Amino acid sequence: xxxxxxxxxxxxxxxxxxxxxxxxxxxxxxxxxxxxxxxxxxxxxxxxxxxxxxxxxxxxxxxxxxxxxxxxxxxxxxxxxxxxxxxxxxxxxxxxxxxxxxxxxxxxxxxxxxxxxxxxxxxxx
Amino acid sequence: xxxxxxxxxxxxxxxxxxxxxxxxxxxxxxxxxxxxxxxxxxxxxxxxxxxxxxxxxxxxxxxxxxxxxxxxxxxxxxxxxxxxxxxxxxxxxxxxxxxxxxxxxxxxxxxxxxxxxxxxxxxxxxxxxxxxxxxxxxxxxxxxxxxxxxxxxxxxxxxxxxxxxxxxxxxxxxxxxxxxxxxxxxxxxxxxxxxxxxxxxxxxxxxxxxxxxxxxxxxxxxxxxxxxxxxxxxxxxxxxxxxxxxxxxxxxxxxxxxxxxxxxxxxxxxxxxxxxxxxxxxxxxxxxxxxxxxxxxxxxxxxxxxxxxxxxxxxxxxxxxxxxxxxxxxxxxxxxxxxxxxxxxxxxxxxxxxxxxxxxxxxxxxxxxxxxx
Numbered sequence: 001x002x003x004x005x006x007x008x009x010x011x012x013x014x015x016x017x018x019x020x021x022x023x024x025x026x027x028x029x030x031x032x033x034x035x036x037x038x039x040x041x042x043x044x045x046x047x048x049x050x051x052x053x054x055x056x057x058x059x060x061x062x063x064x065x066x067x068x069x070x071x072x073x074x075x076x077x078x079x080x081x082x083x084x085x086x087x088x089x090x091x092x093x094x095x096x097x098x099x100x101x102x103x104x105x106x107x108x109x110x111x112x113x114x115x116x117x118x119x120x121x122x123x124x125x
Numbered sequence: 126x127x128x129x130x131x132x133x134x135x136x137x138x139x140x141x142x143x144x145x146x147x148x149x150x151x152x153x154x155x156x157x158x159x160x161x162x163x164x165x166x167x168x169x170x171x172x173x174x175x176x177x178x179x180x181x182x183x184x185x186x187x188x189x190x191x192x193x194x195x196x197x198x199x200x201x202x203x204x205x206x207x208x209x210x211x212x213x214x215x216x217x218x219x220x221x222x223x224x225x226x227x228x229x230x231x232x233x234x235x236x237x238x239x240x241x242x243x244x245x246x247x248x249x250x251x252x253x254x255x256x257x258x259x260x261x262x263x264x265x266x267x268x269x270x271x272x273x274x275x276x277x278x279x280x281x282x283x284x285x286x287x288x289x290x291x292x293x294x295x296x297x298x299x300x301x302x303x304x305x306x307x308x309x310x311x312x313x314x315x316x317x318x319x320x321x322x323x324x325x326x327x328x329x330x331x332x333x334x335x336x337x338x339x340x341x342x343x344x345x346x347x348x349x350x351x352x353x354x355x356x357x358x359x360x361x362x363x364x365x366x367x368x369x370x371x372x373x374x375x376x377x378x379x380x381x382x383x384x385x386x387x388x389x390x391x392x393x394x395x396x397x398x399x400x401x402x403x404x405x406x407x408x409x410x411x412x413x414x415x416x417x418x419x420x421x422x423x424x425x426x427x428x429x430x431x432x433x434x435x436x437x438x439x440x441x442x443x444x445x446x447x448x449x450x451x452x453x454x455x456x457x458x459x460x461x462x463x464x465x466x467x468x469x470x471x472x473x474x475x476x477x478x479x480x481x482x483x484x485x486x487x488x489x490x491x492x493x494x495x496x497x498x
Contacts, residue, residue, distance in 0.1 A: 038142075038157055038158065039157050039159045041420070042418065042420050044419075044471070064158045064159065064353060064441060064442055064444070065158065065353050065356075067420075
């Protein structure tokens with residue numbers, strides 16, 4: 001089964017996706033990542049207002065057997081988290097690019113966005 | 126290099142995802158761990174557990190050897206019966222937990238995966254030391270072990286054997302044919318559900334049995350089950366996983382396996398256990414059910430009022446309860462049922478209540494509302 005790599009998003013080597021809207025970046029994990037984890041049963045989201053640096057741990061996604069760190073693709077401040085995931089973490093498996101988004105950041109340094117992969121480069125990985 | 130089950134090609138065809146466990150490459154899941162778990166609780170699942178060990182114990186002193194090296198007096202276990210027990214070192218710590226089956230004038234022992242050499246050597250060394258006429262023979266790689274577990278397991282297997290399974294008592298064992306293939310069948314399992322286990326040799330005949338069981342169970346929604354669900358199933362019932370619960374060396378009293386000990390016989394480790402029993406103030410295996418979100422994992426510290434009082438040996442999300450559950454050693458005076466302790470998960474405390482085992486009661490699927498929280 002081929003995993004979906006959605007066009008129009010940016011990606012990291014560690015399987016996060018980034019959707020840009022002005023100065024805000026919505027972040028989630030890719031179809032490949034959710035498929036590797038299988039049933040996601042718990043998500044530990046950061047506090048709104050938290051500052052993160054690119055590459056730092058942003059949040060944790062857990063399946064029955066494993067604990068996976070999600071890394072901040074860019075530096076910024078957490079302005080929103082997807083609280084629906086508290087009761088329904090499986091949304092990430094079902095819709096990793098849409099309703100399964102994790103965190104929204106106010107981007108600190110727009111130059112960091114240029115270092116992200118585009119869909120074609122991520123597909124090649 | 127990890128050892129594969131003889132049924133590896135079948136596992137691949139069924140879409141298994143593999144993991145390494147105790148030196149073996151085994152399926153962790155075929156579909157979803159949660160789905161596989163529920164299938165066993167509600168219907169029937171088929172496990173390949175060939176990574177477990179098989180040891181024949183034969184000779185006139187076979188019964189004496191088991192009596193000496195385990196906490197059971199084997200003369201109490203008649204032909205056609207099996208028993209769960211522990212093998213101890215002189216210092217009373219557990220070498221392995223195991224089942225042994227009394228089959229005519231010989232015994233089949235089923236040590237844990239990767240423990241075949243240690244257990245076989247230990248048994249033969251003790252036999253030599255005590256001048257017993259008995260031989261322990263490691264035949265692990267000659268057997269495929271299948272487990273059929275779940276409320277529909279008996280109905281599934283009954284289609285494939287002439288033995289009336291309703292007459293095989295719990296922990297009963299016998300030679301019989303399943304799908305036309307000779308095997309040892311026992312009314313045993315590691316899931317807490319109705320179930321049976323099959324020891325099959327030669328291994329070339331095992332695929333026929335595996336396929337026949339999948340076919341026979343189709344009407345009940347049978348699935349192949351991996352080690353992921355095997356772990357969540359046993360943990361919900363507070364069954365021990367030797368590599369976790371006995372890690373670092375623990376006695377059966379510490380592990381709350383005192384119920385396996387038949388004290389009225391001489392066995393290796395008895396002296397130390399008697400001293401420990403008299404003392405009574407050692408940390409003990411404790412079942413903890415989270416009262417808030419968070420998943421406890423192996424090696425998480427357990428705190429009370431900010432002070433460490435124990436450590437998690439096994440932890441997961443309970444698929445049936447939808448909450449985190451853990452087993453671990455806790456100081457003897459901090460583990461009163463109902464007590465609230467903190468399990469430290471990634472530096473944050475997750476509140477958990479001490480509960481009496483099991484987390485998930487018998488026949489949960491028939492009455493899921495019966496869980497006391």
